[in-house]
Amino acid sequence: MEKTNVLVVGGSAAGIVTAVVGKSNYPDKEFLLVRKEKEVLVPCGIPYIFGTLKNIDKNNIPDAVLGNAGVNLKIGEVVTVDTENNVCALADGTEIGYEKLVLATGSTPSIPGWLKGAEHENVFTIKKDKEYLANLLSKLEAFKKIVIIGGGFIGVEVADELNKLGKDITIVEILPHLLGLVFDEQMTVRVEELLGSRGVTIKNNNGVREICGEGTVSHVLLNSGEELEADAVICALGYQPNSTVAEKSGIDINSMGYIIVDEYMRTHTPNVFAVGDCAEKRDFFSRRLSKVMLASTATSEARIAGMNLYNLSAVKTSGGTISIFSTAIGDDAFGAAGLIESTARKEGFNIVTGTFEGVDRHPGSLADTHKQMVKLIVARESGIILGGEVYGGSSAGELINLLGYMVQNKMSINNVLTSQIGTHPLLTAPPTAYPLIKAAENVLKIIKANNNA
């Protein structure tokens, strides 16, 4: 029987980072990563294989990332875990003994039970599977009209990419707005205007009754009775955790199907950790169960697992997800971190919001100046920043990280109001009107006005 100190199951972001960080923290231990896939795709890069990268091979994660870190790699599928004897069995009959096991088995696109007709030819999901996606890519040329069911990140990003190829794209979303779970309305409206101006058709407030056709898909029937012609359909209705192996092996699963973990990413089974999309998520503020699946969350969990494999650290714990992310449509970038306004209100926080829209260069007469907007969601009583949203040019990706850092460290608006921010004409907003600080000033103004009233 093969043996290793640490066995990581799963070769995407969470698995790689656990192995690499673990090896760096415990250089004397042997690390083995086992994965099913011959080649692994950059998961967040998948939507961009269509219109931007065009060649799927450009989106590979090189195995050198593991090799250079001293992590061993084996291609194979783990089918069961003997948690009594600390042994994994692979599909080919191989057995691998471990001291510590990390499950990073990821997620699979959901096809909800209510969706009829998903079995038709030319109905696809966005699986994190290179062969499957290569097949989709090879067929694209034949498709003119494509209907995307679901207006979350994957739906929106794939829509924009296929639109770049000149396809006739319609997104069908059951909520009132695209990205409606992750952004407040003023941001979703911008996203919709932008996609619309680029030629994407958006059908909000529309459920799908059935995907129709004879063998091959021909149209999508909406609940409204409307029929949308379709040469192909892409279902972008979220992902479900891959927890079957864990469940079969007696490792505890929560009510949503995720592998239950603690603040150190340990499952209820001794010596078994879980990280990434397959591992239980909790909200940063309430610690209630969450379904968010983000590479940022996954890699953060992976680092925490990697650091705590053999020695628990009192300070290196996972604190629940702040749901931090960003996306881009052309030159426009959008980001959010922590609670958005609608969620904060639903949760019962007494909040004040402040928004400021400025520019990301100074003077604004510079050629590549882009509008930049920051919205802050602040707890009225304490001034603690619960969350925020940003819109801007490409620097908005790091701007949301600054905001996210404030959220995860429970900073108050006083920290923002007094902060020192580096500014430069060609790189940032002006020092006199840095939107993050101006938004905090607008929050303060409201709090002061109410205190005096």
Place this chain on the structure above:
Amino acid sequence: MEKTNVLVVGGSAAGIVTAVVGKSNYPDKEFLLVRKEKEVLVPCGIPYIFGTLKNIDKNNIPDAVLGNAGVNLKIGEVVTVDTENNVCALADGTEIGYEKLVLATGSTPSIPGWLKGAEHENVFTIKKDKEYLANLLSKLEAFKKIVIIGGGFIGVEVADELNKLGKDITIVEILPHLLGLVFDEQMTVRVEELLGSRGVTIKNNNGVREICGEGTVSHVLLNSGEELEADAVICALGYQPNSTVAEKSGIDINSMGYIIVDEYMRTHTPNVFAVGDCAEKRDFFSRRLSKVMLASTATSEARIAGMNLYNLSAVKTSGGTISIFSTAIGDDAFGAAGLIESTARKEGFNIVTGTFEGVDRHPGSLADTHKQMVKLIVARESGIILGGEVYGGSSAGELINLLGYMVQNKMSINNVLTSQIGTHPLLTAPPTAYPLIKAAENVLKIIKANNNA
């Protein structure tokens, strides 16, 4: 006699922000800003009037910033302050009474005593004065060879801009490297390579003996004996605080010529504040006197003064400057915050540094991918982040702000190692190799190795 509640003297970034933030915090008070200049330039935009903006009018700060905030504006020069009776006298004989006075009188280019020949025709400084700079701009066409004395930010940025116009540019710097006071060597070398590849000649380790010519400058004589032909010379040798009015009025000045202030930006004189380049600076970590003059520091001080004008806040204090800034040469951006390695060692900190170089997009095969580097300077004993440097594409401007936020909140590398960072293919580094986190991991590796040794 005219009267106002708050009188702000000086119309650049620090004055504007004090007035606007002050008015927002004390809406019932009347605010009057008095300045000498008819029109005010965006200070950080000044180097970019040469090659990028070309038209100096594009670099104005619009007076609407004041008007929209409800701040009154008067053009005039304050010549003395009667601090007993709280009255300012203007050059034209006008008197203005105040409850609170804020001096934001800025700084003027230094011409050090050792520099001979600065009085020749076509020897310039980069004054924050529109008429003076318009005159320089109007003469530029006649100049082919320009020597810039001083390789700090202004020297480097102006060199790159004039180079864009096809001028033959030489920078003379007395230190071993350009920007040698603000970046460690690995960064300054990048700056020099970049400027060199763009056609700028760099003379490091070279002092200037004399600017020579007959009436009009003809050449610059270096200490080495070398002569550099010059149709024009730009002296970029730093700035000195404008503190004459304060000094004349009995307001205390420190040994470096700056107006002495406390953590609330109050001078030793009741009801008189000072902010920006004219106000005393102290280092964030040691609270020793500092000479740094940055818009980021100035506007941060201005906000603190504005918030504390009538009521002191226990939490809204100035904590000393972290010297945060960024600059760009073409598509390459550079930033620093807090202590650089060389300064931290000189100060006596026991430090560990960690560096990581990656890319600012993912996969790195994306067309506009740029290298991105982060260096962290960390106190060995506590893990507190003392400072850092970044290099990258245009998002490096916000990345240094994230790093600066960690520095000014005395965060430790544990906060970085466990942090959740939003990543997106078109906007940031990959979640598996975000350079800020990888640099922290490299610091941890060194600390662990030493603990085990």
